[in-house]
Amino acid sequence: MTAQRQPLAVVAGPTASGKTALAVALAKVLNGEVVSADSMQVYKDIPVATAAPSFDERDGIPHHLIGHVSLSESYSVARYAEEARRVIDEIAQRGRLPILCGGTGLYIAAVTDNIRYGEQDEEKVKAIRARLQEEAALKGDQAMWDTLHTFDPTLADKLHIHDRGRVLRAIEMYELTGVPMSEWHQRQKAEPSPYDVKMLVLDFKDRARLYDRIDRRVDGMLKNGLLEETAAVLRLESPTAEQAIGCKELRPYFDAECSLHEALEVMKRRSRQYAKRQMSWFRRLTTAHVLYVDDYADFDLLVEAASAFIQTD
RNA sequence: GGUGGCAUAGCCAAGUGGUAAGGCGUGGGUCUGCAAAACCCUGAUUCCCCGGUUCAAAUCCGGGUGCCACCU
Numbered sequence A: 001m002t003a004q005r006q007p008l009a010v011v012a013g014p015t016a017s018g019k020t021a022l023a024v025a026l027a028k029v030l031n032g033e034v035v036s037a038d039s040m041q042v043y044k045d046i047p048v049a050t051a052a053p054s055f056d057e058r059d060g061i062p063h064h065l066i067g068h069v070s071l072s073e074s075y076s077v078a079r080y081a082e083e084a085r086r087v088i089d090e091i092a093q094r095g096r097l098p099i100l101c102g103g104t105g106l107y108i109a110a111v112t113d114n115i116r117y118g119e120q121d122e123e124k125v126k127a128i129r130a131r132l133q134e135e136a137a138l139k140g141d142q143a144m145w146d147t148l149h150t151f152d153p154t155l156a157d158k159l160h161i162h163d164r165g166r167v168l169r170a171i172e173m174y175e176l177t178g179v180p181m182s183e184w185h186q187r188q189k190a191e192p193s194p195y196d197v198k199m200l201v202l203d204f205k206d207r208a209r210l211y212d213r214i215d216r217r218v219d220g221m222l223k224n225g226l227l228e229e230t231a232a233v234l235r236l237e238s239p240t241a242e243q244a245i246g247c248k249e250l251r252p253y254f255d256a257e258c259s260l261h262e263a264l265e266v267m268k269r270r271s272r273q274y275a276k277r278q279m280s281w282f283r284r285l286t287t288a289h290v291l292y293v294d295d296y297a298d299f300d301l302l303v304e305a306a307s308a309f310i311q312t313d
Numbered sequence B: 001g002g003u004g005g006c007a008u009a010g011c012c013a014a015g016u017g018g019u020a021a022g023g024c025g026u027g028g029g030u031c032u033g034c035a036a037a038a039c040c041c042u043g044a045u046u047c048c049c050c051g052g053u054u055c056a057a058a059u060c061c062g063g064g065u066g067c068c069a070c071c072u
Helices: A019-030 A077-093 A105-112 A122-139 A141-151 A153-158 A164-177 A181-190 A207-223 A226-234 A247-254 A260-283 A299-310
Strands: A006-012 A032-036 A097-101 A195-203 A289-292
Touching: A006 A019, A006 A077, A006 A105, A019 A032, A019 A097, A019 A195, A019 A299, A032 A077, A077 A097, A077 A105, A097 A105, A105 A195, A105 A260, A122 A141, A122 A164, A141 A153, A141 A164, A153 A164, A153 A181, A164 A181, A195 A260, A195 A299, A207 A226, A207 A260, A226 A247, A247 A260, A289 A299
Parallel strands: A006 A097, A006 A195, A032 A097, A195 A289
Antiparallel strands: none
16 A cells, blocks of 8 residues: 555646646636746736736636735745645645646746755855855856865766856755755655646647747736836835846836837747746656647647546546 | 948847857757746858959959948
8 A cells, every 4th residue: 555645736837828727727627726836926016927817817716825925025945845835735634636836847846846945044044145156256157166066076067167056056055954965856856755746737839829829918918007017016126026027128118218119029038038948847847748738629628638637547 | 323331140240361259039958945037058161242363352352233321
């Protein structure tokens, strides 16, 4: 007898591929609740730019981890993983199916692969980061990479010298725990996942169709109040908001440096590039079941195929 | 009609005699604490066309074509 693992459905895919609608439809058919896996939808105040599901779109299905964080707070995968696990547990307690839905591959992986980030003293982490940043600015990327290589050659060899962010994080991890990051990876892989994951990835055989949906979505955001939302957010001077597609692309427009049309074109292009990165992430998930949206004549058929897959053993 | 300038990758563009920088876009990839971020890889057998000079031409000369500016 193997231990009963917690069923967990996942709906992943690039922006504008139709994840939200599919997740809601699945929740209805399978008695589920939706847990967002989107690094930007967690923030309140930017629902339009992040295409967070509206009241109507949710259609009575409970959604979690959306708009519960302020732009002034610091948020990251570590906190997300914790919250998501808790929420998934609660949904299961209610006897319902948790459906993880979103486009942030890292966030999804944190849950499905049961990655533990551990408790860390915030102040201590901040201090180390600041120091490493300074050191990197002074000595350069090569020197930092060399440093990492002395105590974690396995990871260093996988990282590009200019991938400063990851190199520094790996050094930080070692300073914090005394254990090389690659060793942490090993330990995590040895631990079995508590979830019975059914991962769906939405994709398009004809990429032009996805790009077209992205363009239309951006145009639609305008009608939903994108400009008003962005104007308000720009006043916050939030580094986090600057990461979201929309804010930084629209800034030149508000600064009268370009036309609205130009800013929107850039926003569409940036969204397409983002979608491409997402696809590249999801493509390598060998256990995922890919659903080509353009293979299905209508939405109901897509839902049918999706729910059939989730209910397989 | 005249005079001057310009023609280099999908776009912007450096290069004035020695064997085609760079940026953007595109496509591919990486990804374990800011991930809608960050990072990596990716293209011109040839520089508008034809002829000439030269060991050697995107670079110089002549002629054509196209675009721009100014003049009549």
